[in-house]
Amino acid sequence: MERSVIRSLIVRVEDCQPGEPREDLLAVEEPLEIQLGYERKGWRVHKSVSITMRTPGSDRELAAGFLFTEGILTDATEIENIRVSDDDENVVRVELRAGVAVDLRRLERHFYTASSCGVCGKASIAALNLNGRQPRPAPGPVFDAAVIHGLPDALRATQAVFDQTGGLHAAALFDAVGRLDGLREDVGRHNAVDKVIGAQLLAGKSLPLSERGLFVSGRASFELVQKALAAGLPLLAAVGAPSSLAVELAQTHRMTLLGFVRNGRFNIYAGEQRLKEVGTRHAESGNSEENESHMPRLHDSVLSVTGKLLTVDF
Secondary structure, three states: OOOOOOEEEEEOOOOOOEOEEEEEEEEOOOOEEHHHHHHHHOOOEEEEEEEEEOOOOOOOHHHHHHHOOOOOOOOOHHHEEEEEEOOOOOOEEEOOOOOOOOHHHHOOOOOEEEEEEEHHHOOOHHHHOOOOOOOOOOOOOEHHHHHHHHHHHHHHHHOOOHHHOOOEEEEEOOOOOEEEEEEEEOOOHHHHHHHHHHHHHHHHOOOOOOEEEEEEEOOEEHHHHHHHHHHOOEEEEEOOOOOOOOOOHHOOOOEEEEEEEEOEEEEEEEOOEEEEHHHHHHHHOOHHHHHHHHHHOOOHHHOEEEEEEEEEEE
């Protein structure tokens, strides 16, 4: 059996009656230590930069994606190699090439990061920035509402470990016609996103990912918006709700943020210009980018310019 799943005995209770012990499958959660090797004043040093609770699998991608979205890496050419420790399969070391400058102040976080919320380990709210990056995604493709409506079923159909355990989050890139690319699963939403971005980075794909959207199970937190922006993704869609800070960040950087993408509907919290039906309607109403500064922000009252939350039904 793959390392991301283990067997466990359970007792199922139905109608107040316990049944016989039976076997069930659980998603594995284990710590992963990410170590960084780099040059400092002519010496090669190694430092542990993060410990995150994750589901084993795609650990090299997770490490690369984490370092990229945290602003330590700018592209894959800065990596000399990434390897799992021979002594501990829960340790990954990323060796950077000679001459790559490293600013560990970008990692102002406690070393322990919970799987449920990677941002919980940040040392202060001041560290919750884009690590010196101030991206504004390219206009990118315009997405049909039908493409967005089809994402939940497409994601669910490819969640192999979730099918076995019911206990994992998923993240995947998608294009303008709804094709999924590079789905990854993990107990942590932020880990799944780092794995997706890291996979693109290590595969030599061109970043920023300005022609893709990102779809995630669960809610859309500030950190997921931050990671998507770091990768240059113009659109983030989530099965669950966004947080207020996630909406504020998306609006500030003109990123499209969608929530409650399920059951044939979704809400638009920012960046409606990338939704074909909605963007066209608002352009015809005179709400173009040129007069964007005069438009009310959706986050100010969770209202659109028409006085309603932007909800698109199938």
